[in-house]
Amino acid sequence: MAGTVAVLKTSPVHVGGQLDESRAYFHRLFWTFPPCIEAFHHCKPLISIDGTHLYGKYGETLLIAIAQDGNSNILPVAFALVEGENAESWSFFISHLREHVTSQPGLLVISNRHNGIKAALEAPDGGWLPPSAYRAFCIRYVAANFAFTFKGKDARRLLVNATYAKTEVEFHYWFDILRSEDLAMCDWANRIEYSLWTQHCDEGRRFGHMTTNISECVNSILKGVRNVPVCSLVKATYGRLAELFVRKGREAEAQMGTGQQFSQHLVKCIEANLKTARCFTVTMYDRDNSEFTVAETTPTGSFSLGSYRVLLASQTCDCGYFQALHFPCPHALACCAYSRLTWEPYVHQVYRLSSVFSVYRMGFTPPIPEGFWPPYDGPIVIPDPNKRRAREGRSRSTRIRTNMDEADPNRPKRCGLCQQPGHTRRSCPQLGGAEHTRGHD
Template sequence: MPGTVAVLRTSPVRIGAQLDESQAYFHRLFWTFSPCIEAFHHCKPLVSIDGTHLYGKYEKTLLVAIAQDGNSNILPVAFALVEGENAESWAFFLSYLREHVTLQPGLLVISDRHNGIKAALEAPNRGWLPPSVYRIFCIRHVAANFALAFKGKDARRLLMNAVYAKTEVEFHYWFDILRSNDPAMCDWANRIEYSLWTQHCDEGRRFGHMTTNISECVNSILKGVRNLPVCSLVKATYGRLAELFVRKGREAEAQQGTGQQFSQHLVKCIDKRNLACRFRIQR
């Protein structure tokens, strides 16, 4: 397909102390398709990144970057096959993701707290530092780490209430309750910058996204192809994306044909707010 970006990296073959220049091993592969690159310009300025292990004969890791449009449609925008999740492999993936797909400033990246991701995003001159790009943590991973240190469902529930608080007043209300239960819980949470894990400090960048669920959703969709050879795996991503674009294109044309000006998700939100306003007026 014209506009497809594919970056292949190989590693040399060694025979004893000598390099065999006539052969090379597969090492890493980054790829994205032109429709994905174009579609991302019309999505939220947010990308969720995650990795999933392949199984079977090929012991590699699949890295994915996922976006979402204004109608809550999930869109995979880039992929990479790497040897595992480490600083070098994440730097490989993120450098080409930034170069070819996520060019716009003010982007938000949501991920888990993997040290490899941290190192790749914080590297200078890579384009992933504020104000060009901001980073936040997946709350589910933060809560899982918290639960390892502090047992009990109540502790986790109180933390999640503070996480999802939309105002500073509401956040401190739940945080004070957490402190009254165990000050060590607050000390643990305070070691993480608030903008990385609380909703009230996100400055509107999250669009309500608190987890990497949209990435993990795609991982489950690709589950049936994660034991395939490299070429077959790449072809599978192309085929499934082609089906997705055709189906969503037809849906969009049908909506435009009925005279709809806004996406279905926005229309539902407007209707819900109008209903709530009418209910308040009647009361």
């Protein structure tokens, strides 16, 4: 496909101490496709990066950059096949990602706390330093590191609650409880800059995304092709992205045909805010600048839930939801109803259905058959035998296990063939005949 970006890095081959110029070892590969590059301009201004190990003959790692559109659909935008997660490989991936895909200023990168990612993002000439770009940590990894030092689910829950707090008052409420549990916990958290792991200090750049879970979703989708050769892996990403663009493009087009202006995700959020079972008393203080106070009470009016300042002009509310999620919170909707204003102008452009449709507007074209490729004049790229996995034994897992990897001990084991409890694959009744007999033997 014209416009496809593929950056291949090789290493020299030496035979008997002499350089073999006719061959080269495969080292690293970065690739992305034109529809992905164009689509990212209409997605949320953030990107999630993560790596996943491959299961083939060679110990390679697949690095992925994931974006999300205004309808909460995840979209892989770039890939890299490298020797492992280290400073050099992450620098290779992130530098080409910035050069070819994420050239917009002010982007947010969500990742784990890997030292290789840190070194690549903090490079002076990498283009990832503020104000060109900002970094944020995945809260799941922060909480896992915290739990490794301080045992107990209650302490971890308090840290996560403080992390998700959208206002400074709410953050200090949970942080003070954590301080009363153990002062050392607060000292541990204070060693990390607040803008990297708290929502109330991110200035709305996260759009509510606190983890790299969208990357984990793509990892599961690619699980079936993580043991195939390089060429098949690249073809798989091309084919599955082409299918994704067709399906999501048709969905967005069908929604636009109904006359809707905003994505289904936003419409559901607004409807939920409008149906909230609370009573609001709105007072206007400045008509020109649209400044209000909203007193919130229970439906019976017997209990006050607080008072909030709402500034529609600057799209802020004391509850923090307006500036964090970039669409009106219940208090802002109450102010719009009080002033007979429509809430549509206070929604971020990314949530508009026209933006979602633009994400998938540029489709993929059928790949050119290999017989019609132009002639290649260069060394033959071969796999590096030094990177081949050991033939015997199961490879040791380097994954850092978290609470999401913990299995339920009370869950019954199921057969790998029929998924029914009470027996295993070896004794499965579906095998039948001699195979079933051998399974019992």
